[in-house]
Amino acid sequence: MNIWDIDVHTESIVKLLVAMLFGLFIGIDRQLKQKPLGIRTSMVISIASCLVTLVSIHAYDKFGGAEHPTMDPMRLAAQIVSGIGFLGAGVILRRGGDAISGLTSAALIWTASGIGIAVGAGFYVEAGYAVILLMFAVNLVPLLIKMIGPQVLNKHEISVQIIMEPGYQLTDVINRIEGPEVGMHKKAKVTGRTIRRIRIKDLEDGRQMIDMVLSCSDRDYATEVYNDVKKIEHVMSVEVEQL
Incomplete structure (x- = not known):
């Protein structure tokens, strides 16, 4: 060598x-x-x-x-x-x-x-x-x-799965989540939640499942989304996952 x-x-x-x-x-x-x-x-x-x-x-x-x-x-x-x-x-x-x-x-x-x-x-x-x-x-x-940066760049996605009682209008739930009033207090205007994807499925006993993906502000945590959706009437269970 x-x-x-x-x-x-x-x-x-x-x-x-x-x-x-x-x-x-x-x-x-x-x-x-x-x-x-x-x-x-x-x-x-x-x-x-x-x-x-x-x-x-x-x-x-x-x-x-x-x-x-x-x-x-x-x-x-x-x-x-x-x-x-x-x-x-x-x-x-x-x-x-x-x-x-x-x-x-x-x-x-x-x-x-x-x-x-x-x-x-x-x-x-x-x-x-x-x-x-x-x-x-x-x-x-x-x-x-x-x-x-602009607010549109500061967003994250949250997956929400909701089980509803039989006979309830699902449109009301969607409006409550995306509209100006969620859980009896105005938060949607602050968080800017929008529904990106939604899937609805019939379950046994007339119940219905709503599977959606929300686009939320970075300051809008998964726990806040869970608490707000849980307060909506006729919601039996809520499952939230931050993507």
Whole structure:
């Protein structure tokens, strides 16, 4: 083993450590928010992507040359980008209707692989800037939008399932939820609740089930929606889930 080989191995170890560190940053952010992408997963993705990139590059140095003019040093790295999409698809959840969660985590899985590829190719500074911009985009930008952005951008969805007594007009319930008066006090004008999706189903004994998705302000919590709907007359049970 000559001095050049030692330098190559040392540089590879440094690249793997940097990739692990950047993956750690992404994982900590997701772990603090209790999202599907955790610390171990993000570090494994970054390290593995960096390793495959290193293998691809050094394989070209070792086996390439005039005898292999068509050998592409980034061919293996290119396969990471497409292959990692299957892993990202595993964290995307469809909760019913058009309510989907996990898209940010899936995007960060793909991004963690990109950061590993960048570090493996030797673009330390670019990878570092990418991590900083990611943390800014995922954490600070939503806070700025919440503080100074328009109200239409500061909304979240709540799934509400209601069981009604037999013979009650369902239209009255819908108007009470979306109208100016909910639970005997005016709150809808403050919260700005709107029904995005609704499904009605007949149950046994003449009861009816209303399954809806409400678009609410960020200050309108699931507990408030539950209390308001529970106060509506002829409501037998209420189930609320924040999407």
